[in-house]
Amino acid sequence: MNRLLLTLLAGVGLLGAVGCAKEDPGDDEDDAFPLPEIRTAEPEEGGPAYSGGPVTWHHDVAPIVQRRCQGCHAEAGMAPFAMKTYSQASARHAAMATAVTQLRMPPWMPAPGELRFKDSRRLTRGEVAILSAWSTQGAPEGDPATAPPPEPAPQGLGWVDTRMEPAEAYVPNGTQQDDYHCFLLEPGFREARDVIGFEVLPGARHQVHHVLLFNVPEAAARQADAREPGPGWTCFGDSGVEDQSVLGAWAPGTPATRYPEGTGVRVQPGTVVVMQVHYNLNNGPRVADRTGVDLQFAREPVANPAALMLVASDGFAIPAGGQGYRYTFQQVVPAGRLWGVIPHMHTLGRRIVLQREAGTLIDIPAWDFHWQQMYFYEEPVDFRSGRSRLQLSCIWDNPTPRTVRWGEGTQDEMCLAYLYVTR
Numbered sequence: 001m002n003r004l005l006l007t008l009l010a011g012v013g014l015l016g017a018v019g020c021a022k023e024d025p026g027d028d029e030d031d032a033f034p035l036p037e038i039r040t041a042e043p044e045e046g047g048p049a050y051s052g053g054p055v056t057w058h059h060d061v062a063p064i065v066q067r068r069c070q071g072c073h074a075e076a077g078m079a080p081f082a083m084k085t086y087s088q089a090s091a092r093h094a095a096m097a098t099a100v101t102q103l104r105m106p107p108w109m110p111a112p113g114e115l116r117f118k119d120s121r122r123l124t125r126g127e128v129a130i131l132s133a134w135s136t137q138g139a140p141e142g143d144p145a146t147a148p149p150p151e152p153a154p155q156g157l158g159w160v161d162t163r164m165e166p167a168e169a170y171v172p173n174g175t176q177q178d179d180y181h182c183f184l185l186e187p188g189f190r191e192a193r194d195v196i197g198f199e200v201l202p203g204a205r206h207q208v209h210h211v212l213l214f215n216v217p218e219a220a221a222r223q224a225d226a227r228e229p230g231p232g233w234t235c236f237g238d239s240g241v242e243d244q245s246v247l248g249a250w251a252p253g254t255p256a257t258r259y260p261e262g263t264g265v266r267v268q269p270g271t272v273v274v275m276q277v278h279y280n281l282n283n284g285p286r287v288a289d290r291t292g293v294d295l296q297f298a299r300e301p302v303a304n305p306a307a308l309m310l311v312a313s314d315g316f317a318i319p320a321g322g323q324g325y326r327y328t329f330q331q332v333v334p335a336g337r338l339w340g341v342i343p344h345m346h347t348l349g350r351r352i353v354l355q356r357e358a359g360t361l362i363d364i365p366a367w368d369f370h371w372q373q374m375y376f377y378e379e380p381v382d383f384r385s386g387r388s389r390l391q392l393s394c395i396w397d398n399p400t401p402r403t404v405r406w407g408e409g410t411q412d413e414m415c416l417a418y419l420y421v422t423r
Contacts, residue, residue, distance in 0.1 A: 032328055033355045033391045038365045039111045041103045047124025055134040056142025057086045063148055064127050065089060068106055071252055077205050078252040080283045090139040097135035100128050107251075107371045111363040116378045119255070156256045157197045157296045164273055165201075165292030170231045172207060172279035174286050178370075179279040180410075182235040184225045185293065188218045188272040194264035194305065197296035198248050199256035206284040208291055209370060212276040213247040214239040215267050221274055236410050237346060239274040246308040246418050247273065249342055249374040256294075260339050260376065263422050264302040280370070304422040308342075309333060311354065311392050312416035314406035318348065318398045327415055328393040335383050340376035340420035345369065346413045348404060351395040354417050356388060362417075374420070392417055 048064070055061065065073075065083050073083035083089045089096065099105040106121040123131075134140070164185035172179040202208035220241045224233050238244060247265055248257055259265070267273075277291055316327035341362050343352045349367035353360065362375060394415035398404050404413050 032330070033357070035353055035393055036113075036355075036360050036363055038351075038363075039113065041108075041122070042112055043103070043125040043128050044120060044122050045124065047126040048130060049126045050129035050133060052133075054140070055130055055137055056140050056146070057090065057134070058142040058144050058147040060130050060142075061089070061134050062086075063151065064123075064130060067151055068121065068123060068127065071254075072106075074205070076284070078202075078207075078209060078280075078283065086141050090141070093135040093139035097132045100131050103128075107368075109364045109366070109368065109371055110375060111365050113360050113363060115359075115361065115381065118376045118378055157199055157258065157294060159296060160199075160294040161297045162295050163201075163292055164275075164295065165290055166231050166275075168231045169203075169288035169290040171288045172281060172286055173234075174281065177281050178209075179281070180234065180236045180276060181232050181279065182224070182239050182274050182276045183232040184221045185273040185275055188270065189267050190269055192266055192268055194266050194298040194302045195247060195259075195295055196264040196298045196302065197256065197258040199294045200250035200254070201292045201294065202252075203289040203291045204287050205252070207279045207281055207286070208289065209252070209278040209280040210372060211250040211278070211291065211293075212238070212372075213249070213293060214241070214244045214274040214276065215247050215265070215271050216241040216244045216274050218270055218272045221272050224274075235276055235408075237344070237408055237412075237414055239276060240408055241274060244274070246342060249372060251371060251373045254373060257374070258296075259306065259420075260380070262303045263306040263339065263420075264298050265308065266305050278370070304337075306339065306420055306422045309419040309421050310416060311390055311419060312414070313392075314415075316394070316405065316413070316415060318396050318404040318413060320398065320401050320403055322396070322398040324350065324395055325398060326393060326395045328391060329415075330389055330391045332387045332389055333383060333419070333421075334387055334423075336421045336423050338377070338381040338383065338419055338421050340374050342372070342374045342418040342420075343367075344372065344414055344416050344418070345394055345396070347410065348396040348398055348413055349394065350397050351393075352415075352417070353393045355391045355393070356383070361390070376420070 069083050072079040075082045100123055108121040110117060166183040200211045216239055224241050227233055311331050313329040318325045343364055345352055345367055347369045351365050352367055353363045406414060
């Protein structure tokens with residue numbers, strides 16, 4: 001087994017693969033949980049109601065766009081165009097209506113299920129109806145005087161204990177459209193602290209696609225940093241440093257993250273934060289970036305220290321030309337409380353499903369490597385006393401002429417999920 005994976009799995013019981021086949025419900029092993037049927041995405045309940053009458057930009061549409069779209073669709077934002085003004089949005093009203101009706105925008109990857117996640121970006125039925133009606137009616141502007149008061153801006157963390165950023169700016173690699181780069185953030189930790197919140201501060205917003213935060217041993221991070229000239233080092237999938245743990249994840253539109261009350265991730269002396277930034281160069285010029293992160297620490301040790309437990313296996317071998325190749329394994333985890341999850345594959349991934357005996361914990365039926373994040377449940381999930389059996393299923397398409405196995409590189413694959421858990 002891969003040495004990095006062995007390090008990450010230390011202390012966690014691994015049962016091994018119980019099913020390894022192409023996606024076919026009839027091929028499930030007797031002791032494997034059947035994959036759930038893919039549920040069609042539906043709008044969320046609630047939100048503003050649509051009366052069926054006239055719809056205008058100022059009175060009806062702008063508040064929805066402000067709340068749901070402008071985290072990405074802003075000047076110098078991650079999206080390829082802004083939607084801040086009437087003229088900007090009305091020029092694209094038909095495409096907007098199609099995207100929201102098909103629930104392609106805003107991006108939200110989990111399929112609907114019994115367990116609900118906080119901060120869903122999926123539009124409500126009323127919002128979809130209003131945006132669709134606005135386009136059908138010819139995208140009228142309306143009277144600015146009828147606009148409701150703008151919603152207050154997100155309040156962030158409330159307080160910040162330390163702001164961390166790379167020692168110098170970095171210009172993404174211009175030989176490829178996607179550059180994954182890791183940065184060692186100073187200073188290191190000299191005492192144990194409980195991280196209870198963070199906020200990513202993207203520098204060049206149009207090219208910062210997503211960010212992952214890792215806590216790693218300082219000496220190992222410095223070795224990785226010294227391997228390449230200039231700030232940071234090339235990485236993909238994770239930090240590329242052994243004995244890492246995940247602190248958090250961010251995508252455009254994600255607000256400041258506060259971990260559930262009474263929980264936090266403990267960082268130990270002699271460790272540092274490594275920030276992986278995914279730069280996408282499709283939306284504007286390649287410029288120097290200095291993305292940073294704010295951290296918030298508990299004033300006293302938290303009552304329920306959290307850990308990012310790993311569910312993972314490297315036993316797959318995706319055949320050349322394979323379509324819908326499925327790898328399923330089960331892993332035993334101790335009793336505890338599950339607050340959130342981060343599924344992870346690479347670019348060949350098609351679907352990833354995490355299950356337990358009692359049902360599905362998360363199902364991402366249309367995996368997109370470029371939209372990864374941490375998902376927190378509205379209500380935590382309790383694992384039964386003793387030990388619980390979880391099952392992770394990964395499905396890939398492999399159009400390449402080679403067998404693809406576990407690895408750190410862009411040409412390799414992974415099948416794992418991090419669990420944000422407390423005892």
